[in-house]
Amino acid sequence: MAVLTLPAPARTNVVTDVGHVWxxxxxxxxxxxxxxxxxxxxxxxxxxxxxxxLSGLAGNGELFGGSSLQWFLPGVVVMITMFGxxxxxxxxxxxxxxxxxxxxxxxxxxxxxxxxxxxLKELTPLVVQAAIITLVAIPFGFVLYPLHVLVxxxxxxxxxxxxxxxxxxxxxxxxxxxxxxxxxxxxxxxxLLILSGMMLPLETGPGWMQxxxxxxxxTYIVDAERVLFAGSFGDVTILRGLVAALVTAAIGLWVGIRxxxxxxx
Amino acid sequence: MIHTESLARxxxxxxxxxxxxxxxxxxxxxxxxxxxxxPNGAGKSTTLRxxxxxxxxxxxxxxxxxxxxxxxxAEVRRRIGYIGQKDGAGHNYRVWDELLMQxxxxxxxxxxxxxxxxxxxxxxxxxxxxxxxVSSLSGGQKRxxxxxxxxxxxxxxxxxxxPSTGMDPQNRANLWEHxxxxxxxxxxxxxxxxxxxxxxxxxxxxxxxIDHGTIIADDTAETLKAKQAGDRLTVVxxxxxxxxxxxxxxxxxxxxxxxxxxxxxxxxxxxxxxxHAMPGVLARLRDAGVDVVAAAARRPTLDDVFLNxxxxxxxxxES
Ligand SMILES: Nc1ncnc2c1ncn2[C@@H]1O[C@H](COP(=O)(O)OP(=O)(O)O)[C@@H](O)[C@H]1O
Ligand SMILES: [Mg+2]
Numbered sequence: 323m324a325v326l327t328l329p330a331p332a333r334t335n336v337v338t339d340v341g342h343v344w345x346x347x348x349x350x351x352x353x354x355x356x357x358x359x360x361x362x363x364x365x366x367x368x369x370x371x372x373x374x375x376l377s378g379l380a381g382n383g384e385l386f387g388g389s390s391l392q393w394f395l396p397g398v399v400v401m402i403t404m405f406g407x408x409x410x411x412x413x414x415x416x417x418x419x420x421x422x423x424x425x426x427x428x429x430x431x432x433x434x435x436x437x438x439x440x441x442l443k444e445l446t447p448l449v450v451q452a453a454i455i456t457l458v459a460i461p462f463g464f465v466l467y468p469l470h471v472l473v474x475x476x477x478x479x480x481x482x483x484x485x486x487x488x489x490x491x492x493x494x495x496x497x498x499x500x501x502x503x504x505x506x507x508x509x510x511x512x513x514l515l516i517l518s519g520m521m522l523p524l525e526t527g528p529g530w531m532q533x534x535x536x537x538x539x540x541t542y543i544v545d546a547e548r549v550l551f552a553g554s555f556g557d558v559t560i561l562r563g564l565v566a567a568l569v570t571a572a573i574g575l576w577v578g579i580r581x582x583x584x585x586x587x
Numbered sequence: 588m589i590h591t592e593s594l595a596r597x598x599x600x601x602x603x604x605x606x607x608x609x610x611x612x613x614x615x616x617x618x619x620x621x622x623x624x625x626p627n628g629a630g631k632s633t634t635l636r637x638x639x640x641x642x643x644x645x646x647x648x649x650x651x652x653x654x655x656x657x658x659x660x661a662e663v664r665r666r667i668g669y670i671g672q673k674d675g676a677g678h679n680y681r682v683w684d685e686l687l688m689q690x691x692x693x694x695x696x697x698x699x700x701x702x703x704x705x706x707x708x709x710x711x712x713x714x715x716x717x718x719x720x721v722s723s724l725s726g727g728q729k730r731x732x733x734x735x736x737x738x739x740x741x742x743x744x745x746x747x748x749x750p751s752t753g754m755d756p757q758n759r760a761n762l763w764e765h766x767x768x769x770x771x772x773x774x775x776x777x778x779x780x781x782x783x784x785x786x787x788x789x790x791x792x793x794x795x796x797i798d799h800g801t802i803i804a805d806d807t808a809e810t811l812k813a814k815q816a817g818d819r820l821t822v823v824x825x826x827x828x829x830x831x832x833x834x835x836x837x838x839x840x841x842x843x844x845x846x847x848x849x850x851x852x853x854x855x856x857x858x859x860x861x862x863h864a865m866p867g868v869l870a871r872l873r874d875a876g877v878d879v880v881a882a883a884a885r886r887p888t889l890d891d892v893f894l895n896x897x898x899x900x901x902x903x904x905e906s
Contacts, residue, residue, distance in 0.1 A: 334694040421673025428669035
């Protein structure tokens, strides 16, 4: 039999690693596109049911000087990002149980690429979702600023990588029991969402809520997205949002890499 | 290829400390086929996971493929293949997708990964299953796919953790045929673990017996059996002849043992080359007036070796 000769072990780098991990995860969507259709409908339902209520609250559809849609839509985009990326660990848990995770850990893939790639996969449908709800919203008075929205999505992407990495670490920590993962994810997700003023403005809430929201990185993200979706660049709020995103990503990756290294599986 | 010094790993579960591996010194040369044999919980998987950089040791050091595992884990991973105890292939993926991705994870180009993947599908009899979802494969098919995944980048060193556990004898034999063929095609040093005695005996050129986290024997199966157990010659005699037979056999060999038998008493001694010694012993027994009812010469098994070393049988642990 011929001896199969292959090139010496190839060099890899983080960027191509991220691409490969992202593609492997994305294959699950491509091979089963129905799951995507449902996830596309969800934000539309949310927008369609919540939006009118909010307009009613604000009176005549006016809130903070803009249309309620202009205010609410960025919130929905942030929400689907949070829902998506905070679930990053759930598919990982399954692969920890079956053994695929261990196999992938035994490859030379960089550890941060494992997390970033998975988080990006959760963010991929988000871009499509954001595009769809934006297009649907335009006839109802939403004004689209494409460049601003793009910057907004980039900041969200960085933030989402951080949330995804934390979710990844949670999956490893809770690898023995699935329900713990979901319990912690839910217990953190909803307070974070509400205390960021994403669904309802906090300005009318009690003082303690406003204080707590100052310590919630998501608040800065939501504020930055609102400014961007309103078509403004010259606001320090955007910078604050970017910093919050970068800090979240850095902390998330640090925690994630530590938990991968320490995992005894 | 592999060099370890006092490699050890302790787990802490609650207040309990589990010394899974207690100081392993091991050298494996290029081209060797080594089996770690030991009962469940002996520390085989833990050792393998330390060697493959998946688990940091509590103390001690290891170098694999000439590289320090602790200092440069990613470089070690680049050069080895690892097939763990559980399913390597993701259940939600298609066979071919997983194979290609695995090649990409090792930095192979798409074309190289596809070429290597095609070859492995053929060698491992998986060709017809390439579009199947992994969760729909049988146990044996999944295991072969795992092996393909571990080999996609043609590593010089392959670690296999319990490759055949849970398979029926026919599938095991089949899998081994594949492993041996791959060894011919892709020059590899192989380190595997097993708790099947016959497997270690038949396949490995070197058997490392591990018990309670330490190596208790390390040699070829032949040498281990010769040194640690030796051939045994057993004769069955009528109760009336037992005393005479006992006296004579005591001079023919060592380690005389006896147990009752349906036809009388079974007496057993350890002798070198038992099947060759048998005719002479039988003749002398007849001369002494002993009527031999039955006789058997038995080569030792690795279980005899394990029994001799630990006082326990490896088979007891099997469920
Ligand atoms: N991640 C872990 N956490 C706690 N204990 C472990 C872990 N992995 C293995 N052990 C324990 O270490 C010992 C050796 O296990 P292992 O190496 O899997 O044995 P083997 O592969 O020989 O069956 C066992 O007592 C096992 O329970
Ligand atoms: Mg094991």
